[in-house]
Amino acid sequence: MSVVAAPAGVLAGRERYRALALRRIVLLSALAAALFASVCADMALGPANYTIAEIFESLFRSEHVSDQLRVVVWDIRMPIALMAVTVGASLSVAGAQMQTILANPLASPFTLGISAAASFGAALALVAGTALVPLAVGYMVPINAFVMAMVAALFIHFASTMRGVTVETIVLLGIALVFTFNALLSLLEYLASEQALAAVVFWTMGSLTKATWPKVFVTAAVLAGTLPLFARQAWALTALRLGEDKAASFGVNVRRLRLQTMLTISLLAAIPVSFVGTIGFVGLVGPHMARMLVGEDQRFFLPASVLCGALLLSVTSVVSKTILPGAILPIGVITALVGVPFFFVLIFGSRRRAW
């Protein structure tokens, strides 16, 4: 239209965009550095009070250290430290993509009933001894949790594909699921023995002490398998945030993308919940932190969600074992206490809109 070219900086847009991208890469690097520091702290701190030198010795020359040191570092601290990272990342990414495909800032595995379903499945195992998949009784608790989480996720998905079902309806359905599964859980708790009750309560509160190497590997593998799927769809997922019609007009197959994403999310959300119990806050707040820091371009938003979730849970892990030295506080309780201050700083300190 106006034929007059902008006088100063013909390429202003391009250069400003490059600067913006660079700033985001710096932010992501800072998050990664903070995460590394937090994991190191998680590895270094503990009631056994080993020195940093001893920790390094056991990390790199484990054959030269005492059994106890090696077990503390390799079998007790490291699985927990790494589990915090994988679980935090998984839940945060699951929440981020749930918010993306449902276009709702309140969506998360926790708020849409997937965590509640998993808790119920686990309680079914802990209280009634019911195995939903009879083959693997030894892993009854995580498998039950996973099966129920999957059922809830698929229910949400198929409801979302029904005609006339809007995004708002989905959130309402999710809330209904939360209440349903919580009610079923209470029913089970009501029937439970004290011993089972204590286990259920501890499980629903979430705890990283359940971490073991196989669980770390499984969660890491799920993450490694799903992140590339999201990465490949980065532009399409970002487009979804401009509205369904707009995304479709960009050539995105919205229905297929939603189904793929929902299935991937349910895997990402169910596995960690089934291993470590309900950790509610990360899946909701991790993505919001990421969004406030780098916006919603998935090329930055996705890694930022991974890092924010992992960092949040890793710091929580450090805090949960330092508040009461020697004891373990349920991490689900600490996450919110650790995360809320961060969150407030971002909400009130950032010019960016939160949603």
Add this chain to the structure above:
Amino acid sequence: MRLFRRFAAITLAMAVTALAVWPGFAATTTVTDVTGRTVEVKTPVERVILGEGRQIYFVAALDREAPFHRIVGWRDDLAKADPETYSAYLEKYPAIGKLPTFGGMKDGTFDVEQAVALKPDVILMNLDAKTATEEAGYIETLKKVGIPLVYVDFREKPMVNTEPSMRLIGKLFGKEKVAEDFIAFRRQSISAVTDVLKRENPQRPLVFMERAGGYSDDCCMSFGDENFGKMVEIAGGINMAKDIIPGTFGTVNPEQIIASNPDQVIVTGGNWEGYVPGGAWVGVGYGADEALARKKLEALTKRPAFTGIKAVKTGEVHAIWHQFYNNPYQFVAIQQIAKWLHPDLFRDLDPDATFRELYARFLPLDYKPGYFVSLARGE
């Protein structure tokens, strides 16, 4: 003898029924329960609801001849939490299979209507259900229909509340004498430990008391300075988690066990097949398979948290029946723990014999060992 006992029981039951229908005979007694509430109860009580099935542990001790004759309803936890004891009673008293049951009184949420319909003279509740019971307003509701509710406690502060609880129930049942005998036996059994410890003042070993080890993947639930934690202290040990866990129950960082390097480890266990089928728990209890229990206890010592600790190296790892934690038979546990901690001091103390005597003097069942196993050499 058995014939005579049954005859006596029937006569007693008939006499009691006769007394019950003669209103003038039953007196109203004012009792004070463990919370300090004064409650008016028509004694002796003939119809009792047990707020927890495991209250049969003390009911049987007082009503040895016919432990279930007063019970009109109970919570359904005994069969699951302590299947061995339940089946032993069921075998002897098949009628208990048909006793009306309640679920979840832990939550204080029993069905008041059902309770009222059973027309109990009293409802016995455990202290730990107090908050929930009060929140639900059951006491007021029950008061309106004239059903008193009293709290007993063998769990929150067992060392303080066991005697008053036994005395209270003795009074309600009209079995004051039996209750006093029981209390005397308990005192004497505990003194057998504490007197020696006071006199000898031995070095106190550090003990890690693991709650329900192997019940779930989580390591390691333990006790603060109450319940089993307290019992360890009374038995002459130092409870490792005393200063770590602020309340009665809590979870210890597995690494803390390695850091503290306890001299002894005691794991509570029970047959939890009903809750965690095939779980790693140690199934000690009434008539339990000790060889199997020892094998499972051995397996628990292979967990990372127990790597290289003194207790495992020296074999000072023991398992004890979990249900002692809410049970008037706790004094037997104290004796056994004392014997584990100070084998030389208590060479002549025989907890098994104490338990046997407890059964012989107070309980309707025949004693069967299996409540304790140990990896210690010589056992």
Add this chain to the structure above:
Amino acid sequence: MVAVALADLGASYGKRTILSGIATDFLHGGTLTAVIGPNAAGKSTLFKRIAGLLAGPGTVHLSGATNGKDPIRYMPQDTGGNAVLTVYESVLLAAKQGSGWRVGDDELNGIDEILRALDIQTLAFRELGELSGGQRQLVAIAQALVRRPEVLLMDEPTSALDLYRQIEVLAFMQRRAATSGMAVLIALHDLNHALRYCDQTIVIADGRMRAAGPTSEVITPAMLRDVYRVEARVERCSRGRPVLIVDSPAA
């Protein structure tokens, strides 16, 4: 140059037919074609059907297209959207669909060029949520143009614009179509815009095509009475351009 012919095109949601029997053969590159009709006539449905976003009977014949991949682009009515993205990113997003993560300088130059052409380069690093309705419509046009479509279907692109922006956008599209050889269909409510900027017009009502052809032949008092239920005249203004004057609701 690109040309589009529609043959007996229709669309339905479930069992309800909402569009049927649309047929034209005069949609040529380089010109604007107006699609007019009352509310809920089926204009958006027609666009979605042409763009392949809806299934239905009939065919869309496309000839002379050089951009093999997706030559037909639909620009929906602005739905708001609340993504935390800058204008620049949202246009980049449209350009990069289906391609990799790396962004080349030429791609960014293309975005700069489009934003400058629409005179919204000053908005480039504002967030979408801060924009007014009109500004968003301009961004939507940028998003549609950045992929250089050969057939562009614009669904009421001027509804939120002020007078100046309305004529600016339409004139811009007219020039753009002429220089790039793109065929543009625009759903419009203001029939004077159709008279002034669009060579051809298609009239749709109740899911059927009621008239099609050169704009001045299609917009007639009879059609307006029939389709829009108004008494109206088309007269020459003092500068000789046809102008629509609406008198009253039809009797």
